[in-house]
Amino acid sequence: MRGQPGFFDVEDRLQRLSDLGDQLDAFARVVDFEMFRPELEAALCYSDRAKGGRPPFDPVMMFKILVIQASNTLSDDRAEFLINDRLSFMRFLGLGLADKAPDAKTIWFFRERLTTAGAIEGLFARFDQAVRAAGYIPMSGQIVDASLISAPKQRNSDGEKADIKAGRVPEAWQGHPAKLRQKDRDARWTLVFGKAREREDGTRHADIAIPVFGYKNHISIDRRHGFIRKWDVTDAAAHDGAMLRQGLLDRSNTASTVWADSAYRSKANEAFMDAHGFKSEVHRRKPKGRPMAPNVRRGNAARSAVRAAVEPVFSHQKGAMALTVRTVGIARAKAKIGLANLTYNIRRLVFHEHRAGLA
Template identity: 30%
Template sequence: MENTQQSSLADALVIEHKSLSELDDVHIIINWNEIEKTLSSLYSSVPGAPAYPPLMMFKILILQAWYNLSDEALEKQIARDLMFRRFIDLSLCEPVPDHSSIWRFRQLLNTENLLEPLLEQINTHLEQNSIIVALGSINIIDATVTEAKQSRKRKGKDDNNTQDPEASYNVKTAVDGKRKTTYGYKMHANTDEDGFVKKMSYTPGNVHDSQEFDKLLDTYKTKDKIKTCGEVYADSAYANKKNNEKIGKQNNKVLHRAYRNKPLTKQQKQDNKQRSSIRYVVERTFGLLKLHHGLGKARYLGLARNKARAQLIAMSHNLKTGMNIFKEMQRLKGLRGYCVQ
């Protein structure tokens, strides 16, 4: 999508460099006009139209999640980074949105319940460009813990506990048998085989993984019942009679669970080994979200704000992954064209 804004003399004087166009491929794989239509309700439904175009503000939040920046750091980065300005279509002659405007717009997206539709819309655009495989896609479901911004018990004013009141304790037994306790939240996600986040939810840390299972499943309705789209891979925490019936025998790739006096059979162990080799994709995705996007530590107090941040992180991850796949597709297309010649 081309920049539709009027270029200033200052913009015309900028010397082109490949570093300025690093994010340009995103404009090819995403139809920003459709995203803008989704955001257009923000003009009419909320008193006082935003000072900046909603699409520009949304792109700013994508950059924030992409580069793991605070609101204040993001404001500074936009002011001095030509690539950021190019991505959001902000002229050198225009003022930069301040950090409070960024914060308010993120809150607005959350209160208007637009973040989930936006994630679905981005994924649809990636499907339309053959970057996400829709037909025959699998479901890899898991959860990861995010430490709360204020996770330790400390005395604040009036001797009140300063811990985030909406977070809670998560206790997990590690591979080495040691128990690890984290005070925070959980991101539950369904990814495909390429690591794209298809669906996600966000809860306090004490919510059991299996409780979010229904929200994450990729399903479709038939005349008789709701069926699962594709095979479902998950760890043994999701293994129970209810889930097994929901998934169906053919699509059930949940790890077998051993019970007291009922150890796993040789075949079940082999099944688990094969299923784990595919299930690791969701763990790799969580690792990337924590390493590059800061998902491991909550930035705000409260469930709603941190959920909004996690949803934006999922979108930015999908865009980043999609752009890398698109570049590889273009490279291979160029090689094929070269071979033909």
């Protein structure tokens, strides 16, 4: 009968999506998501249901939803709608047309339990083990950098800002738990300085200072394969250089060289790297009030050619993945950014496997 769906229509449509390059289908073929089950079950601590009750959704399927959200920048409500709407999402999650999909509240609660348990770091480490087992051993040195991730701006008075910086809850907010839940006391303002542009008459504009409110994603990637190996999250005002000594360097990298921009050059960092067997290729700073020596300029140019490999990581996260923080508090921001870093590594593995003809 005309207009009535055929027996193989869904399978034909899914095959067509695969032929067109369904990203989630590539994820499923390259990554065995069952590897995350032990970490997920340990973090969630589901009961044995001895007293009955409705069984929870499969934790691996729920984790796949978080991967979908991180890869497509979806809110919980939007994710609920698209899971019910898109065949590619259903296939990735293992859902049929007649199966019940989790709603927005269930997705939020699942992510909250992982955040409270601090499980994102363990999930990231588990996938890094799988990447190494696949032959992508970190070698040829590492590149360190940080990127600002914007968060919802807070409209606070000067007194409230002073209290927040001092670690106090403003008096006007005390006794108002609903208001406190909407106030991000962990994110900070910082300034991003743009380079001055030259006018037509040869003079230059003043440097542009752009205020940004949010957090920083600090990462270390291996030079050869481009995977994120170490990461951390701070408020936007944190100094990049101080993070170098806070566990950001990957000691398992088979080469000891570290590339970074001049924000990471300090006597403390140089002494730390020297004491732990790292070779510094950190950019040198321009002497104050004097021109940079030609040999130093050439050295920085050579370092920039290597260090530039970290920029596509941030551009991919902010471009294709449209990474931003909509949550309140650094714990949730760390979970959101950590999931984005893990999802980037999944994308990176798919890229390498396809290039090698293994997927």
